[in-house]
Amino acid sequence: MSDVASSARGDLKLSHITKSYGDFTAVNDLSLTIPEGSFFALLGPSGCGKTTTLRMIAGLEEPTQGTISLGATEITHTKPYQRPINTVFQNYALFPHLTIFENIAFGLRRRGIKDVNDAVNKALDLVELPHLAQRKPTQLSGGQQQRIALARAIVNRPALLLLDEPLGALDLKLRRQMQIELKWIQKEVGITFVHVTHDQEEAMTMADTIAVMNEGEIEQMGSPASLYDNPKTAFVANFLGQSNLIKGSITGSDGANQIVDLFGQKISLQKDRSHAVDNSILAGIRPEKFRISRLETSTSGNILTGGKIEDVSYIGVSTQYQVLMPWGQELMVFEQNDDGVAPFSVGESVNISWEPVFTFALRGDDDAEAGTEVNPEEDLDEE
């Protein structure tokens, strides 16, 4: 194919993309740049617009507004078959009437490449399934089909590879294994991967950069570590892992730290972890950053006193506690089972402490429950 678009290379740039279906806005004024060669994840609950975004990049949907460009070439209205972009579909969408070999050769043949043997065999080697070339897709297991779908896309050496919930149909063990393999393959071939998922663990394991989407917009973008340690909104704090969010107010400052009052108890947090706009904040601490101590034990750092153990769950690698605080809020605490200390029991009075560096602060008017819901349908209606 001699199309200009098919030879485009470079960063993928979405500018002010909006996609509406009647009254419903699936994607709202979304702008984002995905650097060439990166492993990028679009993470969000179902219905957040991530799949729609992916389909617009693939050319399967047209944006209502905005432009998409690849390097210097605008591809907003280019047909899917003229884009140097390939997709690994959610349920693989292999061609049931063709052999595995012909499935992988499909894209090459359509571009008029006569000798496909080498490329197809290399792709089969890459996904470690060279012995399946002459089988039909229905004779393969889910994990094998997943790899073939990947090989079928990668063999074309696209500028961009899109993965739509590629591991969703696999069981947990296989999924973990494929996560590591996908990451390795991405490094090996050096193609830009854009990965859509609702599984935060999957996104964090594989991606260099994650964009957390909610209600058609990007809530926050950054490396997995920066999103986890320094979330900007309650949605991100709750959707990526779990968070304890406590209402409080800023009462003063001390060098690089701010002094925060949480229901009468003073704690401190680093200024660069604060995303508050005024003195009213939600102080956030990840459950595994907390330490529980009996009242007589001395502790350093931030301390909240007056807690009472409400519930204990032994998980093996850790023990999870629900601790009831004097102001009526239950805090979640994950303790590693590595210190030989007998677990605390229900009803014990305890203090909770943590290093000030692990505190982050969100706007006080943010919804502390955002991103915790299992069913996102309510969120959709509000839009």
Add this chain to the structure above:
Amino acid sequence: MTSLRRSGISTPYLLLIPGMGFLFTFFLLPLFNLAQTSTQTPVGGGDTGEYEQSWRFANYIDAFLENKEQFGRSFLYALLATVLALAIAYPLAYTIAFKGGRFKNVLLVLVIAPFFTSFLLRTIAWKQILGEEGLVVPTLRSLHIISESTTLTSSAFAVVMGLTYNFLPFMTLPLYASIDRIDPRTLEASGDLYANGFTTFRRVTLPLSMPGVVAGTLLTFIPAAGDYVNAAILGSPQTKMLGNVIESRYFKIVDYPTAAALSFTLMAAILILVTVYVRKAGTEELV
């Protein structure tokens, strides 16, 4: 355990008995009888319709040579009707399957709605529609598409059209069934892998719908080749099909042996054509 297993094995055979009994009584026995009849000759000096078993296989050659023309016509008309029906039914089935949305079932009912009236009545209705008093002929004449002297009834056109119309649902339903099973994502995948709309159809949609194409064309071609109603109602003596010959030999001329020989020849011809066709279409690995 043993008794359970034994009954488990024999149950399928028990279930087959009614169907087998029916086929034996109403298909195999008459077929055998027909085969006998096809080699009979008239009783010397006997009444019309009186035949004796003389194993005269030359009946087949005589019957075929006498009706070569109708044979050819039957297959030609059936072929034309099948191709036309496929051309009409494929887009129809495709649209219902992929664009029908929540109206899918309503549209399917509309496809089979003609079956609520009799086959004969519908064919006679077409005679009216295509006749001099119908809407079609005057309209086409005023648009100068056909000349003042051209008529549409009593023509090969009318017969092929009648066949196409009457067997259209038999083409549409199997096509729909196999197109509806195609995962639309495989079509998206094809577009994603550099195939334009036409190539996607040729390389993905059509191969995946082949079971429907084969079933639909067989269900249209086989009955159309043996049909005599359309030729009788919409045709003329010049458009007689083999079915018409068999019908008149049986019921008008009472020439049972020739009618039986023709029936067998038609059956054999269709069987051979179908076998070759199914082999060529190579659907066994699809289903």
